[in-house]
Amino acid sequence: MSSITADIAIVGGGIAGLSLAAAIGDRSSVAVIEAEPQLFHHTSSRSAQQMQPTYGPAPVRALTTASIPMVTARAERAGLPVYVSRPLLWLQYDADRSHLDELLATVPGLAPIGADEAVRLLPALRRDLLLDAAIDSSAVEVDVPLLLSWYREDAVGAGVRVVPGARVTAAERIGDVWRLQAGDATIEAATVVDAAGAWVDTVAALMGVRQRGLTPKRRTVAVAPASRPVDPAWPMAADVADRFYFRPRGATILASALEDEVSEPEDAQPREEVVRTILDRVDAATDLALGAPVQTWTGLRTLSADALPVVGFDADVPGFYWLAGQGGYGIQTSAALGRVVAADLLGVPHGIAGLDDLLPQLSPARF
Numbered sequence: 001m002s003s004i005t006a007d008i009a010i011v012g013g014g015i016a017g018l019s020l021a022a023a024i025g026d027r028s029s030v031a032v033i034e035a036e037p038q039l040f041h042h043t044s045s046r047s048a049q050q051m052q053p054t055y056g057p058a059p060v061r062a063l064t065t066a067s068i069p070m071v072t073a074r075a076e077r078a079g080l081p082v083y084v085s086r087p088l089l090w091l092q093y094d095a096d097r098s099h100l101d102e103l104l105a106t107v108p109g110l111a112p113i114g115a116d117e118a119v120r121l122l123p124a125l126r127r128d129l130l131l132d133a134a135i136d137s138s139a140v141e142v143d144v145p146l147l148l149s150w151y152r153e154d155a156v157g158a159g160v161r162v163v164p165g166a167r168v169t170a171a172e173r174i175g176d177v178w179r180l181q182a183g184d185a186t187i188e189a190a191t192v193v194d195a196a197g198a199w200v201d202t203v204a205a206l207m208g209v210r211q212r213g214l215t216p217k218r219r220t221v222a223v224a225p226a227s228r229p230v231d232p233a234w235p236m237a238a239d240v241a242d243r244f245y246f247r248p249r250g251a252t253i254l255a256s257a258l259e260d261e262v263s264e265p266e267d268a269q270p271r272e273e274v275v276r277t278i279l280d281r282v283d284a285a286t287d288l289a290l291g292a293p294v295q296t297w298t299g300l301r302t303l304s305a306d307a308l309p310v311v312g313f314d315a316d317v318p319g320f321y322w323l324a325g326q327g328g329y330g331i332q333t334s335a336a337l338g339r340v341v342a343a344d345l346l347g348v349p350h351g352i353a354g355l356d357d358l359l360p361q362l363s364p365a366r367f
């Protein structure tokens, strides 16, 4: 039975919790409480590993644009490469091109390139089906395990106490302090940050906080060999109608059919029919003729009703802070969002260019 006292208890040892811990650990006493025996067991280790500045709603794009140089700076300190350039091709297959036109009109950094150029860049694409294309040349693939290890290392190096194998199951507010029960541990902290991913509403409820309808949704990835040579430098390809995306992963192909099925918070596992759909859709658009997958995984993307993150103090319950709803963008936004939240918790300006009006847009008060 251990008893821990901190200024801030972060519930959830995923990328959200650890990027915040790394950003605030040297200015506050912080404990990260994780239910699983290991950090990063859930969605944070199940992504497609992309950071795409033109992907997602405007606040997400701003966070991603701010995050990329922060991760670059961390990589320079470590003397290790963390990115591979992986331009993102948006592919137009349907006669109704409103979605591509809207992307081109509203998203700075996207360039129209046409179908011929898309096929030149990614020769596995079937030219006969493709109507048009656009490219985001600033997108990168990020080494997520390395990034996660840096967040953990920076947090621990700053004095953050990491408590794995401790699921928060009970909480009470005593005066100005929360007392959390988590496995064998009791944690007392004035502020609790709910960064519990798919369980974020569950944790809110057990703390007596009104839930915000944060909904976990399944998404499955398959990694499969192709029947033709794969160039590891090919761009990533994404159908603007969200039927598939794929990219090289070494000599194999990593792909998804972007299913969006609502789920309970759980350790999600792939389903055979979804994996089949992934292979069928990629095969229909390419000459890859994918073979049996060598790896598959499913993660839960947790979304609010407007698909923007939910970040900030709860207006009704003192000392409760939301860090939730990163959906499909939790990797690419983590560096900047961690620092913005750290500054918000400390009541100081974050000083990050382009993010001045961010927090009001993400406020939990909008639900």
Ligand SMILES: Cc1cc2nc3c(=O)[nH]c(=O)nc-3n(C[C@H](O)[C@H](O)[C@H](O)COP(=O)(O)OP(=O)(O)OC[C@H]3O[C@@H](n4cnc5c(N)ncnc54)[C@H](O)[C@@H]3O)c2cc1C
Pocket: 011, 012, 013, 014, 015, 016, 017, 033, 034, 035, 036, 039, 040, 041, 042, 043, 044, 045, 046, 047, 048, 049, 050, 051, 166, 167, 168, 169, 195, 196, 197, 198, 199, 203, 218, 219, 220, 221, 256, 298, 299, 300, 301, 302, 326, 327, 328, 329, 330, 331, 332, 333
């Ligand atoms: C297939 C797929 C592809 C994706 N691709 C990308 C991508 O390319 N780029 C990108 O930016 N994003 C991507 N994402 C999204 C990204 O992975 C998520 O947004 C991000 O990982 C969410 O991180 P998190 O820390 O909020 O959640 P998690 O990693 O799930 O962490 C939450 C943690 O809270 C813990 N927890 C829950 N309840 C409790 C409790 N009661 N007590 C203590 N701990 C608790 C859990 O055990 C868990 O470890 C993808 C997601 C999926 C599924």
